[in-house]
Amino acid sequence: MQQASGAVARGSGRPLYREIADDLLAGIGQGIFPVGTLLPGEMELIQRYQSSRHTVREALRVLEDMGIVQRQRGRGTLVLSPEAQPAFVQMVKSPEELFSYPADSAFRVVAEEAVTLSGSAAQRLKAVKGSRWTRMSGPRTFESGMPVCWTDVYVLPEYATIARQLGGANSRPVYEIISKAFGEEVQKIGIEIYASSFDEERAKALGVDVGTPSLCLCRRYYGNKGRLFEISVSEHPAQNYSYSLEFTSGWQNAGHWSWNK
């Protein structure tokens, strides 16, 4: 229950800043502080809750960590959402983890060409129709020769020179090479997963039967200013590959260690 003016109830054993956060949250939920408006300033909250600035700020920090408000010096505290944003979180350390290849496999570029995306290709890649890319294609295989996948990598034409650094067993991921060579900071990665089956050409290249079910992963890398700078599409023989994810409840410290009590 939101207290329009006055301190929150105490004595429950809960910290004051949590009570204040709950009270503000209730107020937001009830529309007393609608989404898109500013919360009262810290000074006003101090008086309202008869508390100190530190305590009020702790309460606001709780809401900020939950993604409910966003604070900015000089402006105020903006209400973003009436309820906690993420209930489930997945974290990975680096983009590499999103789609790591076996260490003893190698990517061999067999074709490199400049392409301008037709409508259908652009739609499939979720890129802009008519945009220009340099495409490098080839199989990735284990040292034993067993196929891992067929890969098409699209990069911006100005980054085409990285092709020389590709290939070989120890080659780094393309996004990483570009990131280092051209200073692109990876800001966002989109992944799309779908099933298909191998056409004749690729089946032959990988040494599998035509029509073999395949798992396709299309990854889009966004760099500085959110610009799309790389798209890679990999097609894996179904029996060799699966993609796993794990989501954990809670906003904080998801997936970390704990005290070995």
Add this chain to the structure above:
Amino acid sequence: MQQASGAVARGSGRPLYREIADDLLAGIGQGIFPVGTLLPGEMELIQRYQSSRHTVREALRVLEDMGIVQRQRGRGTLVLSPEAQPAFVQMVKSPEELFSYPADSAFRVVAEEAVTLSGSAAQRLKAVKGSRWTRMSGPRTFESGMPVCWTDVYVLPEYATIARQLGGANSRPVYEIISKAFGEEVQKIGIEIYASSFDEERAKALGVDVGTPSLCLCRRYYGNKGRLFEISVSEHPAQNYSYSLEFTSGWQNAGHWSWNK
């Protein structure tokens, strides 16, 4: 560079607590504070950095938010990892978002039976061999009759009574029904995605050709105390379905709004 004893350099324009956090981070990286040991107490850090407790605690909070240390009253500050844990974060509001079905589709249970997992089935489901489950199977179709997927849902035998609440266009997800009815709080969800192709029985049930490529999603729900309580496997005709993910850089506020500058 970690200052073994003494204040960090100032005047860089960066807040003191960030400088301290960086300094501690460097110390952790250099093995001065090895992973698994405790950081110096707050009082010692106050003297080392000639600062106030609040400032030192802000620095420690930074490290805690990054997943580098874990703090506990009475014990101390445990070093967990030498480097920032998650560089990329994906967040979803509820498990439902991890695999939402079209609203105008309905799941129809055509078979329900008690099963004891054989070795191969247990391996495929990543469950314990010999464990007992109740399996409910059936197609999910649009109102128009077009197939969405074939689904096998495995639940713990004691939850089998939820079968009566299944089916119909507006039916809630199984995990949600169980969660409400039996108080299982979903703590973790595992998702595995792979490609396959439809066998004769399922192809017939969904009205697709035998051998049609399919995208399979196997979801595992872990509840109270991390106990696995539901497994669901869905097989989708490839042309109708793809699975998308998006990962954003940074630990904090990933995916939230921003000021409409």
Add this chain to the structure above:
DNA sequence: TAGTGGTCTAGACCACTTC
């Protein structure tokens, strides 16, 4: 019991945004 981190108060100065 000593030491840890958790909460809280009462001040202060500053950078930033808006008017």
Add this chain to the structure above:
DNA sequence: AAGTGGTCTAGACCACTAA
């Protein structure tokens, strides 16, 4: 210029853990 949030100090009491 006024108001916002960001940083910082110097104190205080408390709950929890470990020895």
